[in-house]
Amino acid sequence: MPKQIILAAHFPGVNNTTVWSDPRAGSQIDFSSFEYLAKTAERGLFDFFFLAEGLRLREQRGLIHDLDVVGRPDTITVLTALAAVTEHLGLAGTLNATYHEPYELARQLATLDHLSGGRAAWNVVTSPGAFFGANFRRGGFLDHADRYVRAAEFIATARTLWDSDGGDVAVGNSQFDIRGRFGVPRSPQGHPVILQAGDSDGGRELAAEHSDAIFSRHHRIDDARRFYRDVKDRLAKYGRTEDSLKIIPGVSYVLGDSDADAQEKAHHIRRLQVSPQTAILLLEQLWNTDLSGYDAEGPLPDIDPVLDEDDTIIKGRAGMYPDRLATARDWRARAEAKNLSIRDLIIEVTGRQNFIGTPARVAELLNEYVQTGACDGFILVPHLTPAGLDDFVDRVVPLLQERGVFRTGYSGTTLRENLGLA
């Protein structure tokens, strides 16, 4: 049997991928939108539903960011409600290891696992800085370098609690000191599925040691293959096999009746995603300085980016540019070679649309990624709420099934079983 593809549905997030200006765009907060997307994903036999989290509204140039969707529900609460309207779909939520506490969060995840019949998953993120801390008791208490020390001990502590079968526990490590009765019996999955989304060396190492899957941002095929090898090669030293860690990049797709039709649609969506104002804001995120004086239809700035990672112009979003100078050089070269304006360039370099074409073409491309060691599956990020995955479920899923690379029915009862994890 060929390798099977993992599919997940990302609820449209709070960045410019989500097009709210389209007349078909529904509410980002009404429960009916969550229910609709989750039921669509379940109709398409997806592995899981995925929710991101940000513990403070994003700010840019010191102001609350107002160009993209703003606001979303509490992760655990909405996932627990979704358990009521779905039966098989995994329910994965992003939760921050820096601003939650192990007893409380382990209890909530185990409760979700019980109340959903074994469908809970936790995407462990750390905080990119102290910005979120202003909303919490301890403020920005954790040094950036210690974020993964805490995350690793958090996961280990949660697993100790889950393994207690509701009984007495005593945990003492560099981060936590916990004693008492956990009070939640062993949940259907034993351990809810753990995903990890950090991209630094520390993040990758944490994933190799502790997690079941990685939500990655490496979506171009060469880059994805490099990332895949890098992470899978880290597994042996922890005594793990390659298929015990699934690599699942976030990707977007556009379908058309012909490849040319799809390209045209994709371009239209990109222009909606990158308005002139958004183009300047996204450029500022690399340049790390105020560029509001620049014209989005004009050329790129000839000044260099500001290298101050402790005080970034965007707050509340993970850093995306490990080497600002090199990326800026690359962007300038591209813009000059093709005579692109700021907006054209941003449209070209910031998208995640790697899968554009007829349903047959998209099915073929997705399968190529999975069969050639670029990833184990995909977290699909639709640009419309809540109906953005309808066409994929109706038109692409059947073709993947025909190829024998995607399930025709749920075989397991828990998410762990459906993902093929032990």
Next chain:
Amino acid sequence: MTLHLAVALTGDSFDAGHWIRQAGLADDAGLDFMTFEDRFGRYGPDAVQVAARVAPLTRHVGLVPVATTTHTEPFHLSTALATLDWVSRGRAGWQVRVSTDPAEAALLGRREPLPAEELLAEAGDAIEVVRRLWDSWEDDAIIRDTATGRYIDRDRVHYIDFEGPHFSVKGPSIVPRPPQGQPVVAALAHGPQVWDRLDADVFFVTPSDAGDAARHVRRIVPEKKVFADLTVGGHVPTDAATFNGTPVQLADLIQNWWTVSGVDGFRLRVTDVADVTGALVPELRRRGLFQPSATPVLRERLGLGPAVNRYQEAGRA
């Protein structure tokens, strides 16, 4: 005027089906709300999640989980309860609880519990933060203005800038203002240290008889809703009066207490909602004492006025 009727559940089941059946009974009988007991370290599921799990499967009944302010983050409490209001479409409440138990503190691993007096002060601050965060988005903050490319009007989203001895919270919330604006805040109150100090909408009191219930009502400001707690069945003494007898006798007692004391309603502590909905509710309806409200919005069911947004009012003043 109708009396209000609620049930308090203490169940420890991890079976979703159990909670769905219990909530379904309360929903069908037109009860005003159900509370879900909780405490850290108990054997049992997280109460906010139990409420969220039954929310999409019920239509009318208010869902009021216990959530503790000691050791927890007011920011997380606020967003979880706002989300419960979204997923229940305006039926969320919160029963505030403090934790004095050192065993709970050891589980959370953060610090020893404070003296009771200070725990209540901290709970007061937590309620203030939770409420400010609920108001931190005005109802019309989402504008979707394609002309200017703006999704929100940032002038209608507010920092709360709360600073207190135990926590400081900047805000705004990450969740848009919930359907009720302010979900209903409730607290179990054994005395004035709670009902005079906590900014709750509903107090659960524990009078010993009708006359005692009347004394409670006189001591609590009239804007607050007062529910008398009664433990139904059982022989273990509790902080609330215990009733053992037939449904008709319980209806007699409720009628007597209600007429004499002026409480707004009763919260019956039960192990099975069927003990209330089976014979008692029909009896109270037959006597014309209980008429289920037609509105699904919890604030409206309880006769609490629309929740004025403190930031919106300040902006207009």
